[in-house]
Amino acid sequence: MSGDPDRSNLKPLSLHVPEPRFRPGDEVDFSVVEVPAAGSAPRPDTHDEAASFSGLAYSLVRVLDDDGQAVGPWNPRLSPDRLRRMLRHMALVRAFDERMFRAQRQGKTSFYMKSLGEEAVSVAAAHALHYDDMCFPSYRQQGLLIARDWSLVDMMNQIYSNRADRLQGKQLPIMYSVREAGFFSISGNLTTQYPQAVGWAMASASKGDTRIAATWCGEGSTAEGDFHSALTFATVYRAPVVFNVVNNQWAISSFSGFAGAEATTFAARAIGYGIAGLRVDGNDALAVYAATAWAAERARTNAGPTLIEHFTYRAEGHSTSDDPSAYRSAGEPNAWPLGDPIRRLKDHLIAIGEWDEDRQVAMDREVAEEVKAAQKEAEKNGILGHGLLQPLDSLFEGVFEEMPWHLREQRQQMLAEEEASGRPWARKG
Amino acid sequence: MNMIQAINSALDVMMARDDAIVVMGEDVGYFGGVFRATAGLQARYGKTRVFDTPITECGIIGVAVGMGAYGLRPVPEIQFADYIYPALDQLVSEAARLRYRSDGEFIAPLTVRSPFGGGIFGGQTHSQSPEGIFTHVSGLKTVIPSTPYDAKGLLIAAIEDNDPVIFFEPKRIYNGPFNGHWDRPAENWSKHPAGEVPTGYYRIPLGKANVVREGEAVTILAYGTMVHVCLNVVAEAGVDAEVIDLRTLVPLDIGTIEESVRKTGRCMIVHEATRTSGFGAELSALVQERCFYHLEAPIERVTGFDTPYPHSLEWAYFPGPVRIGQALKKILKD
16 A cells, blocks of 8 residues: 555557548448348337337337348338328428538528438338428438428528528528428537437426427537437426437548447446337338337337437538548448438339339439429529618517517627628618 | 515415416425425426426436427426536537527527525535626526515516527525624524515516616615625625616616716626636626726625635635625725
8 A cells, every 4th residue: 555556567558549441542341330221220119118129229120121121020001002101201301402512502592411321211201100200300310301391492492591591691601491381490509409308308297298309419419418318307207299309320520430439339327317219211211111110109109219320321521611622432332331311212112013113213313303493483583693682670670579678789780781782782771 | 575475385386277387396396495495386387287207317407498498488497506517518509509509499488597606614515606607608598586576577577488498596695684794693584575575476577677776876786695694794884876677688778887886886796606717807897898987996705715605714705794895895985
């Protein structure tokens, strides 16, 4: 107990800093990614104790097999009509993304975020939830709005911050807020929506409502304190909420290892909280649907929250401001072992004789036309690149319910500035 | 009533009127809060309307934002204002901006109650005055009462308000007005007129200051505990000062301030919070901008020092009678 301890036989400590398997120029080999056979994961009863099926947090719920067949206990047995609608919604998301990405490149708006490769995550979830359940999305769940058949023109108006933007240009493009479609206002601060979803769900439960909440974040932002606060609250009060972690492997340029993926799965985060955890093939629309429906039923019957990790891949950059070729191998998107979600659902529909390549081509053409027409319509209301489109007064509206004197004074100052500037929009307000 | 009882009464009156109001926070339920401000409410209104929470301030405020978006009116308690920092992002980026960013589709009608301020030997973690952090944020209102009567009326107005309100309760005066002399016996609210609090509903509108003492020689702007310390210093020094209790910092009652400074020609600002970038700086700038030609002396700021709040040297740190008295002499010199 006295003197300095003798550590002479210990090696010096070393710090582990994670490194992704592949960098630009590397050959990609995803054989280390374990992909269990479709249909192999057991499906517990929705009222089973979370601890009794903790293995599901480490495996992968998959329904669609390599032959396009839906197999195993998680097969949601959806009607061909539902499957075709899901396929169409996913195709619509992809077409929408494509056109809005181009619109950004053309200088029509400041910013856009595609969800290429992860369309199933939000579209299939939207199909499995009730329309009046409240979604607390992150910024890559445009599929929720599209699958709820929300107006593409309305979404584009927001992206363009134009005259018809329901948010009056107060938010970044794609930071939608659509109360009527159960789509909560998106925040750019990561995972802040998690405890908010829990609060909404707790309120619904305490009011004896039947609606539940669902929320989404990326795997990188599971590191945020809000994530852990939300899970604690959810387990404590058994809140009727579905947590979704979209593990698309990349948080801008940081791979999932920087959120702890080297040590465990993200679904396993649930285990420490006593919450049901499922790890799901996020490129398998049927698996996403089945898991979401299962979790929603669990929530709706007071059996508590569920955390679903959607194992998927972000095939494009993080946003229009990102260049993924600078940090990851160009071969990754094509080598991704879980394939493309749209192709997989298409193959399934064809395999069960409910679809064919011609109809697929026709559908793709249709959705492209639909998006194009919506864009034309939206651009009639103006685009961001064309200067100020909202009434100037709107800048000061909505900070508070009623405008206090200091904002009224600042508004007067701004109007005087604009008048003095002689800028064309100064006299519009 | 003392201030805690007045706050309890405000919550009781409002919870009885509106079943959308929920009270939440660490220890607020069964036990009734470490200061007992929520005592008895759970027994009266049930566990789903008054409940204990996990120890996660970010979670408490985040959950309250979601409840507000649903249609409830949460009154979360942060046990000490010193613990509000983990919730800062939910307050600053979420609650404060939800109405603006969704153009009114969603609102966060929270009233965040939190005991604040020093003078109770609370050390660094039970003494801070972080109001300046919140007054800097667009979209938040900041309210600080100085008497039981005001505490009840202002809290009722805050709960009825559809914007997020930070409601800081000066814990040094929970039990009675504090004259700044820590070595003398404390007065009790039961002997003070502001301790006479009606049991029913009444409200004091946000954004209206209170001229607690009329005078001609100097205008003193203060809030919370400092109102009482200033009143005492003025009385002891025999100075004809006008003392204004701001009551709400945002929205601020600029009219009352301007009118008073134009009359007295002198302005002194007193707060417990650290000086640099404190709310006193804002007040000083406003008075200078609007009343410069009426001023007969430089504006004086009396504040806490720019150090963390000390434990054993608390009374050297606290802006008490000596510091305020010297500033008074200085501003009245010419």
